[in-house]
Amino acid sequence: MVDVGAKEATDRRATAAAVVRMSAETARAVRGTRSGTGGDAPKGDVVGTARIAGIQAAKRTAELIPLCHPLPLSFVDVHIEVGETEVAIVAEARTTAQTGVEMEALTAAAVAALTVYDMVKGIERGVEIGDVRLLEKTGGKEDWRR
Amino acid sequence: MVDVGAKEATDRRATAAAVVRMSAETARAVRGTRSGTGGDAPKGDVVGTARIAGIQAAKRTAELIPLCHPLPLSFVDVHIEVGETEVAIVAEARTTAQTGVEMEALTAAAVAALTVYDMVKGIERGVEIGDVRLLEKTGGKEDWRR
Amino acid sequence: MVDVGAKEATDRRATAAAVVRMSAETARAVRGTRSGTGGDAPKGDVVGTARIAGIQAAKRTAELIPLCHPLPLSFVDVHIEVGETEVAIVAEARTTAQTGVEMEALTAAAVAALTVYDMVKGIERGVEIGDVRLLEKTGGKEDWRR
Amino acid sequence: MVDVGAKEATDRRATAAAVVRMSAETARAVRGTRSGTGGDAPKGDVVGTARIAGIQAAKRTAELIPLCHPLPLSFVDVHIEVGETEVAIVAEARTTAQTGVEMEALTAAAVAALTVYDMVKGIERGVEIGDVRLLEKTGGKEDWRR
Amino acid sequence: MVDVGAKEATDRRATAAAVVRMSAETARAVRGTRSGTGGDAPKGDVVGTARIAGIQAAKRTAELIPLCHPLPLSFVDVHIEVGETEVAIVAEARTTAQTGVEMEALTAAAVAALTVYDMVKGIERGVEIGDVRLLEKTGGKEDWRR
Amino acid sequence: MVDVGAKEATDRRATAAAVVRMSAETARAVRGTRSGTGGDAPKGDVVGTARIAGIQAAKRTAELIPLCHPLPLSFVDVHIEVGETEVAIVAEARTTAQTGVEMEALTAAAVAALTVYDMVKGIERGVEIGDVRLLEKTGGKEDWRR
Numbered sequence: 001m002v003d004v005g006a007k008e009a010t011d012r013r014a015t016a017a018a019v020v021r022m023s024a025e026t027a028r029a030v031r032g033t034r035s036g037t038g039g040d041a042p043k044g045d046v047v048g049t050a051r052i053a054g055i056q057a058a059k060r061t062a063e064l065i066p067l068c069h070p071l072p073l074s075f076v077d078v079h080i081e082v083g084e085t086e087v088a089i090v091a092e093a094r095t096t097a098q099t100g101v102e103m104e105a106l107t108a109a110a111v112a113a114l115t116v117y118d119m120v121k122g123i124e125r126g127v128e129i130g131d132v133r134l135l136e137k138t139g140g141k142e143d144w145r146r
Numbered sequence: 147m148v149d150v151g152a153k154e155a156t157d158r159r160a161t162a163a164a165v166v167r168m169s170a171e172t173a174r175a176v177r178g179t180r181s182g183t184g185g186d187a188p189k190g191d192v193v194g195t196a197r198i199a200g201i202q203a204a205k206r207t208a209e210l211i212p213l214c215h216p217l218p219l220s221f222v223d224v225h226i227e228v229g230e231t232e233v234a235i236v237a238e239a240r241t242t243a244q245t246g247v248e249m250e251a252l253t254a255a256a257v258a259a260l261t262v263y264d265m266v267k268g269i270e271r272g273v274e275i276g277d278v279r280l281l282e283k284t285g286g287k288e289d290w291r292r
Numbered sequence: 293m294v295d296v297g298a299k300e301a302t303d304r305r306a307t308a309a310a311v312v313r314m315s316a317e318t319a320r321a322v323r324g325t326r327s328g329t330g331g332d333a334p335k336g337d338v339v340g341t342a343r344i345a346g347i348q349a350a351k352r353t354a355e356l357i358p359l360c361h362p363l364p365l366s367f368v369d370v371h372i373e374v375g376e377t378e379v380a381i382v383a384e385a386r387t388t389a390q391t392g393v394e395m396e397a398l399t400a401a402a403v404a405a406l407t408v409y410d411m412v413k414g415i416e417r418g419v420e421i422g423d424v425r426l427l428e429k430t431g432g433k434e435d436w437r438r
Numbered sequence: 439m440v441d442v443g444a445k446e447a448t449d450r451r452a453t454a455a456a457v458v459r460m461s462a463e464t465a466r467a468v469r470g471t472r473s474g475t476g477g478d479a480p481k482g483d484v485v486g487t488a489r490i491a492g493i494q495a496a497k498r499t500a501e502l503i504p505l506c507h508p509l510p511l512s513f514v515d516v517h518i519e520v521g522e523t524e525v526a527i528v529a530e531a532r533t534t535a536q537t538g539v540e541m542e543a544l545t546a547a548a549v550a551a552l553t554v555y556d557m558v559k560g561i562e563r564g565v566e567i568g569d570v571r572l573l574e575k576t577g578g579k580e581d582w583r584r
Numbered sequence: 585m586v587d588v589g590a591k592e593a594t595d596r597r598a599t600a601a602a603v604v605r606m607s608a609e610t611a612r613a614v615r616g617t618r619s620g621t622g623g624d625a626p627k628g629d630v631v632g633t634a635r636i637a638g639i640q641a642a643k644r645t646a647e648l649i650p651l652c653h654p655l656p657l658s659f660v661d662v663h664i665e666v667g668e669t670e671v672a673i674v675a676e677a678r679t680t681a682q683t684g685v686e687m688e689a690l691t692a693a694a695v696a697a698l699t700v701y702d703m704v705k706g707i708e709r710g711v712e713i714g715d716v717r718l719l720e721k722t723g724g725k726e727d728w729r730r
Numbered sequence: 731m732v733d734v735g736a737k738e739a740t741d742r743r744a745t746a747a748a749v750v751r752m753s754a755e756t757a758r759a760v761r762g763t764r765s766g767t768g769g770d771a772p773k774g775d776v777v778g779t780a781r782i783a784g785i786q787a788a789k790r791t792a793e794l795i796p797l798c799h800p801l802p803l804s805f806v807d808v809h810i811e812v813g814e815t816e817v818a819i820v821a822e823a824r825t826t827a828q829t830g831v832e833m834e835a836l837t838a839a840a841v842a843a844l845t846v847y848d849m850v851k852g853i854e855r856g857v858e859i860g861d862v863r864l865l866e867k868t869g870g871k872e873d874w875r876r
Contacts, residue, residue: 001785002189002268005741005804005824021286036232038176041147043213048340052504053212055439059500059508063791064206064257065264066199066782067189070789070802072508074536076441094443096444098804102271103264110256110275118211118249120149125248125290129256132275134267141356147347151303151366151386157589194778195697198650201585202786205646208351212344216351216364218654220589220682240589244366293639294481294560297658298677317617318549335440335505345504352502354643356549357556358636359481362643362656390658394563395556402548402567403502410503412540414440417540417572417582421548422569426559436563449735489697490796493731494640494808497792497800510800512735512828586773586852627732627797635798643792648841649771649848650783686855689850693838694859695794702795702833705864706732709832709874713840713862718855729857 001067004098009124011140016105018113018132020087027125030116032080043119047080048049050089054078054112057103058093060088065107071097073104076113087116106132123133147213150244158285159240162251164259166233166277176262177228189265195276196235196265198220200224204239204250206221217243218249223280224258233262236281246286252278293359296390304431305386310405310424314381318416321375322408339372342381342411346370346404350385350396350427358400364391365396370404377407379408382427390433398424439505450577451532454543456551458525461577463489464562468554469520480510483558485518488527488557492516492550496531503545511537516550525554526575532537537579544570585651588682595680596723600689600695602716604671610708614700616668627703634673634703638662638696641678641689649691654683657688661695671700674719684724690716719724732827742869745826748843748862750817756854760846761812770847773849777810778847784842786807788812788823788834795837801827803834808842815845820865826852830870836862 022030030046043049047106055076062070075094080087091108093101113129122126167175177194181208189195201222207275208216221240226233237254239247282291335341335360347368354362365384374377380385383400385393405421412419430438460468468484481487493514498510513532518525529546531539551567558565574583606614614630627633639660646654659678664671675692677685697713704711720729748815752760760776785806792800805824810817821838823831845861850857866875 001806003802003805003824005826007792027191045340048337049212049344052344053210054339056501056504057210060210063786064199064203065261066786067194068264069804070508072510072535072802073439074443074507076439078171094441096443097802102267103260106260106263106275110260110278113278114252117210117252118214121248121280125283126292127279129278130250130276132256132259132278133273134271137271146273147365147368149367149386150390155711191778194775195331196784198779198782202647202650209348215366216362216654218364218681219585219654220653221587222585242589243364293657293660295659295678322480338685341504345502347501355493355640356498357484357553358487358640360556362659364656379680389656394559395539395552398555398567399551402552402570406541406544406548407503410506410545413540413572417575418584419571421570422568422571424548424551425565426563437475438564462842485631487636489635490633494793494796510802510827511731512734512799514731532733534735583716585832591791600754633796637794641794648783648787648790650779652848686851687844690844690847690859694844694862697862698833698836699795699842701836703799704831709867710876713836714842714860715864716840717857718851721855730856 004069007098008127009096010097011096012100014091014100014102014105014137016109017119017135018089019130020127021040021125022124024085026120027082027085030124031086034070044114046119050112050115051078051080053115054091054108056109057111057115061104061107065103070100071095075086076108079110089113100137102137139144150215151263153244155244156285157242158246160246160248160251160283161238161281162255164235166259166262166273168247168270168273170231172266173228173231173263175276176233192265193260195223196258196261197224197226198235199261200254203257204254207253208285211249211271215245217241222254224254228249235259248280248283296361299333299390301388301390302431303308303388304392306392306394306397306429307384307427308401309427310381310401311422312408312419314416314419316377318412319374321415322379338411340409342404342407343370343372345402345407346383349403350400353396353399357395360395368400372402377405379406382416394426394429397418442507442551445536446578447534447536449534450538451536451573452540452543454547454572455573456527456547458551458554458565459567461562462523464558465520465523467561468525472568481500484554484557488550488553489516491553492529495549496546499542499545505539506541507537511532512559514546516546527551538575540572540575588653591682593680593682594723596684598684598689598721599685599719600693601719602673602693603714604697604700604709604711606669607670608707611666611669612696613707614671630700630703634696634699635662635664635694637699638692641695642692645688645691649687651685652687655679658722662692673697673717684721685715686718688723736797737828739826739828740869742830744830744832744835744867745822745865747865748819748839749860750843750857751848752854752857754815757812757815759853760817775802776846776849778843780842781810783845784821787841788838791837795833798810798833799829801825801858805806806838808838819843824871830867832864832867863866
């Protein structure tokens with residue numbers, strides 16, 4: 001683990017994204033679990049469940065990623081949009097700490113995407129997760145934007 | 147959660163994959179952490195660490211994915227190949243249970259990929275994870291192969 | 293821990309309940325987070341979030357309750373009804389195992405209730421959780437019904 | 439999750455309670471596990487085990503309650519009194535942080551109560567948990583007392 | 585992880601031990617936390633707390649030890665004796681599974697020992713844990729006894 | 731739990747050690763898993779896996795040891811040397827906090843040692859862990875050195 005003890009605690013933010021690609025029919029089913037009209041996924045509200053899963057995963061990043069530092073997150077959220085043939089996920093994490101929250105944002109996005117897969121795999125097993133990537137980080141030595 | 151109580155416990159296997167795309171220089175650094183010759187990543191042995199992270203994540207799938215059943219895994223492994231401009235991950239999970247291990251294999255692949263990102267982000271922040279997908283499942287109602 | 297090694301693995305079910313008592317105004321806010329009409333709680337969809345929290349807690353019962361056995365749950369669900377001045381929670385757990393799932397159902401109900409509290413405490417801090425109780429268990433030495 | 443990043447870190451305390459209602463005979467058995475005289479519960483020292491379970495649960499509040507922030511607790515304790523027909527639990531949590539510890543105190547009280555249930559359910563299955571409630575919080579925007 | 589899928593599920597037991605060596609004065613303090621007479625440790629009942637910690641750790645062995653299989657434990661217990669200048673710990677684990685419970689028994693003994701250390705380190709920092717070892721295993725390919 | 735709320739947050743370090751004693755042949759097998767020449771352990775790279783297990787365990791100390799405070803670790807590392815008839819482990823933890831990291835260093839050393847045992851138990855079941863001890867702590871009320 002990198003020693004961050006000598007670094008100053010500053011405000012840090014990171015935003016990450018992921019995309020879950022699926023057929024138009026499956027995307028329609030995902031939308032249907034929200035509105036109760038026009039679709040149906042076997043396990044209930046896909047977007048709401050994936051959002052909670054992503055938030056909870058962000059809080060466990062240091063347990064999952066061996067060399068990550070445990071961080072006192074001040075904010076995590078996950079936004080999910082259902083498109084024609086994909087579910088687009090954007091996760092944001094914030095902290096005031098000696099190191100950044102990129103891994104927290106990425107873990108939230110990835111686990112939300114895995115949860116979407118879990119909830120539609122009964123209707124389309126070939127759904128694929130891609131574009132898991134950092135969009136932006138601020139705070140620390142330097143800001144970064146994709 | 148789907149009720150799997152009436153299903154028969156059968157042998158189940160699933161294989162999933164993920165790809166971490168990076169520059170040739172970063173890939174060289176990853177290779178260097180293995181052999182001690184020709185490269186260097188700031189946090190040590192990338193491939194070995196990502197493999198362990200993936201195996202441990204598979205065992206925690208039911209904690210991460212809200213509607214997953216806890217399963218007594220009989221085998222998990224993660225294989226990682228470092229290519230010219232990517233790290234390719236293949237994860238396999240096996241059990242004898244009433245439901246399949248697709249999510250365990252996918253979670254192992256995704257967390258191994260996130261761990262690779264964590265270990266190289268100090269040298270290339272724009273590295274991207276893609277192609278997180280099920281390759282094959284056997285056992286249960288029907289086999290499936292991508 | 294009681295040794296259950298000599299007991300036969302049989303189908304087990306348990307149902308448990310909890311009630312979260314609040315003002316009519318707070319209950320209206322909780323209903324509003326579902327429909328988007330007529331109310332508002334500061335943290336979003338109360339019922340959906342509490343349901344997921346309860347399901348996930350059931351799977352971690354053996355980590356929380358020191359002398360509980362880890363069990364391979366085949367089903368967990370949490371149903372939540374918003375009344376005039378209360379939120380009523382019913383949780384059900386099922387397994388095929390050497391010991392029962394009463395604690396899993398009770399833990400799901402209690403954690404769902406705590407989650408409701410967390411999501412409305414910004415508008416009414418005095419909300420109270422009561423009637424956390426087993427409703428019914430079947431399987432094992434004898435059935436039981438409240 | 440509410441963004442607490444702009445709030446000041448201040449000293450925070452919260453006290454919460456729960457009651458486990460049971461027959462006089464069961465309460466006597468619980469007392470007996472303490473003194474070794476006059477009673478017997480099938481799983482050993484009820485009060486000591488429930489106290490530890492409550493303390494450990496407080497530390498895992500952010501894992502259980504989806505929108506809770508992880509907090510660096512500076513103190514947790516759980517006091518348990520065995521009455522004629524009930525076990526009364528009071529839990530206290532303290533931190534210096536940007537948000538309060540109400541959920542930590544409530545989670546400690548609830549999990550201690552569930553642990554009491556687990557340890558006496560072999561002799562009285564109808565035992566009920568009630569009055570899970572915040573008693574007092576100090577620090578933050580305003581103090582509150584029931 | 586070794587693939588145990590082809591092995592038969594049989595009854596397995598393992599017993600492990602650990603010793604915590606300390607001064608006579610510290611051992612007296614540990615004894616005093618039990619009886620309330622003749623000693624005092626700063627954090628309360630040492631033996632009872634260490635026993636619970638050991639039992640809970642056994643259930644999390646597969647999370648701690650990377651290549652361990654998750655096992656449905658049917659029994660765990662930890663016995664602790666306070667001697668003149670040591671605390672002796674014996675832990676036992678049982679399951680019916682395709683692989684053994686040696687690591688569960690050893691993890692229970694080691695974490696119980698660490699807990700003893702934690703509770704007396706305020707009065708004697710040099711206390712040492714030794715002789716963490718398997719005493720016996722039965723079931724599986726062959727029995728073994730130290 | 732001791733209330734550390736009134737203590738000042740200062741830089742804290744702790745170093746702990748453990749030894750895993752084994753036959754010369756087993757130690758040779760452990761060395762062989764590193765270099766790929768001259769030995770073989772059934773489960774792969776022993777030293778690398780034990781190091782990761784120790785680091786991850788340090789981050790979970792407060793979950794394992796009931797009365798430990800959760801701490802924001804700024805650094806953890808585990809060094810492992812393979813000798814003629816033993817594997818020697820030294821773990822270090824650092825934080826800026828109101829209480830020390832002795833338990834984090836000791837937990838890292840103990841879990842790394844348990845992981846070594848797990849990976850060689852297929853070839854020598856009688857391997858023993860000893861000398862789990864604090865080497866040094868700095869920061870807080872007073873420094874200490876064995």
